[in-house]
Amino acid sequence: MSGRLAELTGPGVAKNLGPDSVVLLPVGAIEQHGPHLPMSVDAVIAEEVANALLGSVGNEVDLWLLPTLSFSKSDEHAWSPGTLWLAGDTLTRVLSDLARCVASTGARRFVFLNGHGGNSSLLVTACRNIRLEYGLLTFLVHPFVPPAAGGPSTEEELGFGIHGGLQETALFAHLRPDEVDMDQARRNVPEWMADNCSVRFGGPVQFGWTSRDFGPDGHIGDPTGATVELGRRLFVKVVDTLVDQIREIAKFEFPDAAPVASGI
Numbered sequence: 001m002s003g004r005l006a007e008l009t010g011p012g013v014a015k016n017l018g019p020d021s022v023v024l025l026p027v028g029a030i031e032q033h034g035p036h037l038p039m040s041v042d043a044v045i046a047e048e049v050a051n052a053l054l055g056s057v058g059n060e061v062d063l064w065l066l067p068t069l070s071f072s073k074s075d076e077h078a079w080s081p082g083t084l085w086l087a088g089d090t091l092t093r094v095l096s097d098l099a100r101c102v103a104s105t106g107a108r109r110f111v112f113l114n115g116h117g118g119n120s121s122l123l124v125t126a127c128r129n130i131r132l133e134y135g136l137l138t139f140l141v142h143p144f145v146p147p148a149a150g151g152p153s154t155e156e157e158l159g160f161g162i163h164g165g166l167q168e169t170a171l172f173a174h175l176r177p178d179e180v181d182m183d184q185a186r187r188n189v190p191e192w193m194a195d196n197c198s199v200r201f202g203g204p205v206q207f208g209w210t211s212r213d214f215g216p217d218g219h220i221g222d223p224t225g226a227t228v229e230l231g232r233r234l235f236v237k238v239v240d241t242l243v244d245q246i247r248e249i250a251k252f253e254f255p256d257a258a259p260v261a262s263g264i
């Protein structure tokens with residue numbers, strides 16, 4: 001059986017969750033996404049992808065969704081009022097506390113489905129922290145690998161469509177067509193970085209940045225070509241990919257793991 005943990009009763013959790021359960025936390029964000037998108041984009045995408053996963057593999061994987069964590073590490077957008085962000089150490093603590101609760105259910109697999117690229121490196125660290133603290137098998141999956149972390153972005157955006165660009169805008173338009181203002185969509189691609197071999201998104205040199213470093217609009221990419229149809233195709237592809245990943249996660253074991261201290 002699969003479902004949403006929050007909809008179970010207390011005894012229902014004990015009855016339904018166990019060693020084969022995969023508990024999945026959608027991690028979103030409430031942060032500025034430029035003039036054409038609402039603050040909720042990452043939270044909506046993470047949650048809708050999680051819902052679709054439950055619909056697709058819920059009959060074969062013992063998958064349990066947690067409520068979406070909508071506040072996360074969005075400090076690269078802190079300059080934009082209304083962005084609701086947690087400091088990195090706060091989020092690390094929140095994830096550890098939630099992992100302790102997950103471990104108490106008897107489930108052994110805990111997955112972060114991350115819709116906000118700014119969380120990625122922290123979530124990698126959290127995966128190891130939680131493995132050490134509670135012995136859980138931990139995993140990080142993305143609807144898209146963020147271009148800033150080497151994931152794909154379109155050629156038209158020079159590989160820099162990392163925030164509110166073509167793909168994210170299209171995906172959101174598929175999910176919430178009435179909430180996108182395409183009249184406000186404009187190209188904001190950092191052409192000045194295009195000739196850099198090293199210091200660039202996805203390049204071998206990491207660099208600190210805020211979205212305001214790329215101009216006052218706040219998005220980075222070119223959303224002007226985004227359509228609902230493109231978003232629909234992307235959504236199908238994203239869900240198909242994640243279905244395969246969740247199937248593999250559900251079977252993943254370390255064959256010779258030493259017992260890990262339980263911090264529960």
Ligand SMILES: [Zn+2]
Binds near residue numbers: 115116164
């Ligand atoms: Zn986003």
